[in-house]
Amino acid sequence: MSLVLYGLKLPEIKPGDSIPDMIIKAAEKQCGGIENGDIVLVTSKIVSKAMNLLIKVDKIKPLKKAIELARKAGWDPRVAQILLNESDSVLLAIPFKKFTEKGIIKLEEISKDVDKAKEAARLYPTIFITLRDGQLWSDSGLDFSNHPLGICSIPPRNLDKVARDIALRIKEKSNKDVAVIICDTELFPFGSLDIARGSYGIMPISKSFGELDRYGKPKFGGVDHIAHELCCAAALLMRQCAEGIPVVIVRGLKYEKSEEGVASYTMNLDKIRYVLIEILIHTIRVLGFKYFLSSILRFIKSR
Template structure:
């Protein structure tokens, strides 16, 4: 990979359900940086993708179950939001006031990715139903219209154990590898690396979030240009089994 690159924010305006999201991105790229180039990596905020796909839940349409009400009381949450979180989760492993810690699609995350920020009033936005499929679809649409080859990441914001604040993490990936295996390379003193793997998609996601922001920036898309990563047919974000996860190991026996 190249040692220097550019991160370009694309302002799309507010995205609403069933908006022509890909067309809005292409127009924003043309206005901002002359359009897409071969080798660009397009990074998209999950809320914008989910909203454009119509994956928005009105809370006044939700009837909380007894289990949702119990958890809502315990963790000081809106029981309707808890009900949506339960439906989006594979399992719930714990919580703190305001948040449930959930397993979903092979990863550990707060509230199963259900988010009220940047969602229409009175609504919450779950994660895209198929983030990898969405990344592939958008990649194919842009490549078809623009005649270039790009990678596409769909990203979310996550907290990390014992750290304050959020950083970016990829939840959908198409066209680039999500993890680079550095095992077998030598360190500064000639020792062979035995376990090091770089979460390149997550690192790109964090760089993109510096431009996207988390509030009213209206910049749900970013082009990362100049990394020099090969563009191919890869699909998906590499994960590990819960048995191999240092943090998940603490929670496996305490699922609710």
Template sequence: MTDNMFSVTALPGVPAIRPGDDLIGIIIGAMSRSIGSFKDGDVLVLAQKIVSKSEGRQIALTSISPSARAKELARETGKDPRIVELILSEAQQVVRVRQDLIIVRHRLGLTLANAGIDQSNVGIGEGYGSEDQVILLPVDPDSSAATLHEGIYAATGRSVAVLIIDSIGRAWRMGTIGTAIGVAGMPALVDLRGRKDLNGRALQSSELAWADEIAAAASLAMGQANEGYPVVLVRGLPILLAKGAAADLIRPLQMDLFQ
């Protein structure tokens, strides 16, 4: 494999995840049955949903009592007031509201629709219907990624970077794209300022969202509907084994021109 080639492979055989499941053991098992063993510098990319499920972030809507504010926003948007209550509980700030949509600045610093709360593929294989269940983002995705990174090293002796990703829209583009919300074992943001371009000129403002670029590539392999591939291995990238966090990608509020 040359320096400008890498592979993106979805791992088959990952089962429906339940609260408390051993994600590290499940991933190592899926890896051994398909690709084999990990290598130093591999990047393991996980869909946010399986991390949230393993951490018990799945919530029954019947347990939620909406506040007056949630009921008001529900009338304005046509959304279930119980889901609106959960959106508000996860948000630092409500940014925009329209029919069937609430854009918030999430407590993690992300700006996204409906606080990342999702009902798709929730409840499948777990003994109950999905219509009254929702799933929230992990409490601390960077910490979740670090736990997985350290656990894989302890089990295999290999330093494998870990990304937790979700599909998030952007203010200036249509559609969603795979985006890193948790990072461990690699830099999330690479500062290229001062490096030379092909003509020898020093780069002045280039900062690369390295984790997001990998997340977008992995998201293609995962799929967005019923494909059932929530874990992807990226191999062959020149990964710098260093500390990093998805929080490094959050633009400070005072620099955010879209809010």
């Protein structure tokens, strides 16, 4: 069994462009055309460009809440207003610049040009973790990279529908059944990864929890997030800078077809709250309140 990944180069995307039509044309020239069963992975950024989800920062008038947030976070108040507009809830503020100054994040280990890295940290001293359409985002997906100065893109709402629309358009134009996954780069403690934000035509996860292992025991595991894994694989071709490969076709993977999307496997804010509270209660019940309290105190003192 083997998988083949084709990175498709596309021309610069402009508002109003048809992403499916451009994918079909590029695939014909670069990988012999689209085939039934292909999985088409698309960066959310080109979708934003095609849908004209571009914001001119100098046109934004920040309100009082955004001005106060920006003052505390070291942000441009206009960008803070965009963040608030695009967030269902702002959950956390991560002092990224402070972490670099304290050596917790060592810029020389993550950048070949420390001076440029310091400038990036100065421009983005705080990273916000937000909730948007039931998913966690850093800075609600606001993206200034590979845009002209003063322009940022925002991700579309309901990316499962976006994936569906692309898949159906490809079917209409090429008569090929494909799955589509919308990818987006997200921050993690150990680096960035591309993850699935929307999907159509493929079951996002493998429903294998509890299946028997080779010794006949039920497995505690087996729920692979296939959509995320495919985005990570595609990112090896897409990369993060100026490669100009916003679409990757994966060919040869056997997968379960599904009209369910990524949104079917996310938690809303109420569920997240419930989970956190139950974890806290269960921790105290199992480890004891005294142990829990002493652990918290040790953690605070170590700071």
